[in-house]
Amino acid sequence: MKQTKHPYQTRIDPLWIIFGSLGIVIVPFFIWASYARIDQISHARGQVIAAAKTQEIQSAIDGVVEKIFVREGDHVKKDDHLIVLEKSQAQAAYEDSKAKVAALKAALGRLKAEVYEKPLVFDDSLKEYPEFVENQKALFQRRQRALNDDITALNESLALAKEELSLNLPLLKSGDIGATEIIRLKRQIADLKGKISNTRNKYFQDSQAEMTKAEEELSTKKQELVNRTITLERTTISSPMNAVVKNILVTTQGARVRPGDVIMELVPSGDELIIEAKISPSDISFVKRDQPAAVKLDAYDYSIYGIFHGTVKYISPDALVEQSQEGEKYYFRVLITMKQIELLAKNDRTIELTPGMTAQVDIITGNRSVLTYLSKPIIKTFSEALHER
Numbered sequence: 001m002k003q004t005k006h007p008y009q010t011r012i013d014p015l016w017i018i019f020g021s022l023g024i025v026i027v028p029f030f031i032w033a034s035y036a037r038i039d040q041i042s043h044a045r046g047q048v049i050a051a052a053k054t055q056e057i058q059s060a061i062d063g064v065v066e067k068i069f070v071r072e073g074d075h076v077k078k079d080d081h082l083i084v085l086e087k088s089q090a091q092a093a094y095e096d097s098k099a100k101v102a103a104l105k106a107a108l109g110r111l112k113a114e115v116y117e118k119p120l121v122f123d124d125s126l127k128e129y130p131e132f133v134e135n136q137k138a139l140f141q142r143r144q145r146a147l148n149d150d151i152t153a154l155n156e157s158l159a160l161a162k163e164e165l166s167l168n169l170p171l172l173k174s175g176d177i178g179a180t181e182i183i184r185l186k187r188q189i190a191d192l193k194g195k196i197s198n199t200r201n202k203y204f205q206d207s208q209a210e211m212t213k214a215e216e217e218l219s220t221k222k223q224e225l226v227n228r229t230i231t232l233e234r235t236t237i238s239s240p241m242n243a244v245v246k247n248i249l250v251t252t253q254g255a256r257v258r259p260g261d262v263i264m265e266l267v268p269s270g271d272e273l274i275i276e277a278k279i280s281p282s283d284i285s286f287v288k289r290d291q292p293a294a295v296k297l298d299a300y301d302y303s304i305y306g307i308f309h310g311t312v313k314y315i316s317p318d319a320l321v322e323q324s325q326e327g328e329k330y331y332f333r334v335l336i337t338m339k340q341i342e343l344l345a346k347n348d349r350t351i352e353l354t355p356g357m358t359a360q361v362d363i364i365t366g367n368r369s370v371l372t373y374l375s376k377p378i379i380k381t382f383s384e385a386l387h388e389r
Helices: 014-035 088-116 124-128 130-174 179-233 340-344 370-385
Strands: 037-050 055-058 063-068 081-085 236-238 243-248 262-268 273-279 292-297 308-315 320-324 327-338 358-369
Touching: 081 262, 088 124, 088 130, 088 179, 124 130, 130 179, 273 292, 273 308, 273 358, 292 327, 327 358
Parallel strands: none
Antiparallel strands: 037 273, 037 358, 055 262, 063 081, 081 236, 243 262, 273 327, 292 308, 292 358, 308 327, 320 327
């Protein structure tokens, strides 16, 4: 049967179909690529460090290790004991100084009572040394009795001399005795009065001199006691902060340590923990302060716990160098602070950061369009190709 052709039927070229299809796909793609933005990221490895530096614990005195209370990795609180040094000598020296100070205080209590003629009053700290107080009380009483006995004897002699004078005065008038005898008796009375006064004055002067000497000696002994107290306290080495024991350098009981020797290292805990990242010199020109950073802690799977956010807070002003298997490697030190609220709870679990944890750090240095990103290799190739050497 013979086919008839429709007079208006036209044949469409397949190439137009292909180009049309590509246009439908490519044109919207280019429009999207012109407006869609992607982040520019500088990648680096990082490590959790304490904002405060590692604390070296040193011995302040010469001593022998008696006991070690901690092991590496232990968490310690402020004032927890770390190490105790043998303290028998320091304790004996302290007790000796303390006793000498107490003895001088007791003596001063007696001397002040003698000088100022007041009742005996002793320092409350002497309750630990009742024997010193009793000795000074007994000495005070003996000295008072001796003084009173001397004064009493002199007063009795004075009374007799006065009585003798009164008996001889009538005889002088009658001419039975001469004036010389009366003068002698009056001189004797004056001498006795002088002896009474001198006895009292000597008692007070001796007490005053002894008190001055005791006060000077007490000042010296108090300073000696302070020094020996410090030495005794330093036999117990305590943690100055909440921390984690990082490295114990003296591990043997009986080991001798000298002033300035490092005994162990502590890493502060409870303070702000930050990420220390090492940025390549090729990327450092893009990294600025306050740029956001995404942190993936190796200890916490980011597919489960997600990404932690931080902010660039410090960039070293110059490149640093470290030794690696490939030789010297240059880097810039960058510090990133973490958002503390994210560390409190993540998937119903508190995130515990420990100094030394490693992490992948992605610092967002900017953004650009997808079209720019895709065209960059082409532009770079043409730019390099269109140059003649």
